[in-house]
Amino acid sequence: MRTVGTLDLVQKEAIREVTTNNKLVKTLYETSVFDKLETVTANALLQEYYQRNETTKYSYQAPVIEYGQSDTVQLHMHIKVPQKQEIHYVSTFWQLLKFAWC
Numbered sequence: 001m002r003t004v005g006t007l008d009l010v011q012k013e014a015i016r017e018v019t020t021n022n023k024l025v026k027t028l029y030e031t032s033v034f035d036k037l038e039t040v041t042a043n044a045l046l047q048e049y050y051q052r053n054e055t056t057k058y059s060y061q062a063p064v065i066e067y068g069q070s071d072t073v074q075l076h077m078h079i080k081v082p083q084k085q086e087i088h089y090v091s092t093f094w095q096l097l098k099f100a101w102c
Contacts (some may be wrong), residue, residue, distance in 0.1 A: 004078040005060025008085060012053050013091040 036045065049055075063090065 001073060001077045002064045002078075003056050003060040004080075006080045006082065008057050008059060009083065009087065010055050010057045011088055013088075015053065015087065056077070 033045065033049075040048075058077075060077075
C-alpha cells in the first residue's frame, strides 16, 4: 500500500507559555508512550492521547493498494511536512511589554 500526504500540526487551543529563567518549558509530553504500554490499559492510553492539546494529522489521498498472494502488508508513506505552520500561543506579560515598545 502506498500513500502520499501532508503532516500538519493540529491544536485544540492556544498554547499557554510557561517560562523558567526566560526559557520556554513544556514537559507535558516528555514521557514516552512506550514506557506505559505494560501498565496502562488501552482505554486509558487513548483517553490521555485525546486530552492532548497538540497533535498531528496525516492528510493523504486515497491509498494505492497492490493486491497479491502475500499474508503481509507493506506500507510506504511519502510524508510532506510544511515549512511553515501556524502555532497559536498566549504571550506572557513580559513578552507583551517587550514588544509594546516597537
